[in-house]
Amino acid sequence: MRRTEYDASQAAKRLKVPAAAFRWARHTDLIPAPDASSWQWSRAAAESLDADATRAAMPSPPISGGAAADRIADALCTPNVIGEKANVTAFVVRRFVDRGLLVDLSANPDGTLHHPGQVADICRREDLTDLVAADTPLGPEQAAARLGVRFRRSTEHLTRCVHRVGCRGEFNVRVAVDSPGPDTGAIDITVTRPGK
DSSP, X not given: OOOSEEOHHHHHHHHTOOHHHHHHHHHTTXXXXXXXXXXXXXXXXXXXXXXXXXXXXXXXXXXXXXXXHHHXXXXXXXXXXXXXXXXXXXXXXXXXXXXXXXXXXXXXXXXXXXXXXXXXXXXXXXXXHHHHHHHSOBOHHHHHHHHTOOOOSOHHHHHHHHHHHHHTTSOEEXXXXXXXXXXXXXXXXXXXXXXX
């Protein structure tokens, strides 16, 4: 029995291309939108896809979020050194994905894969330092400095301050705590401008 519809992984297998290359080709519109449903291509559409063009769009394998973070750190002249605290982390790369600066080519929720050429383009941006700084998690002292307030060890005070600043719409603020309750302590605080 011949297949009449193909999802993305089936279409990639039919073309004999890696799934990440297929996703990149779809992202760049080299592969048209599915025509049989919101996620499937008809047999005619799948048969018309160009495997060579799909491979050519991504001539080298994708790189992990960690490798992308290392390349970004190198571009900033602050290389990540094994065994030391990273200067740029995969968290920053995930935030770049959330902001549409990078495309995640992985189907795995626990990790990301990226087109090396797109990462290289990001590394050449003149505003790379600002982009990384905006998406780097802050400790409580750094968050207080960015918010322009005095830091106190009281998480309750910091939460009130974060709430006031967030409510004004001046910043988007995310606070991660070590444990809920009156003795909680802030672990990471991410402060970004709205729309970023």
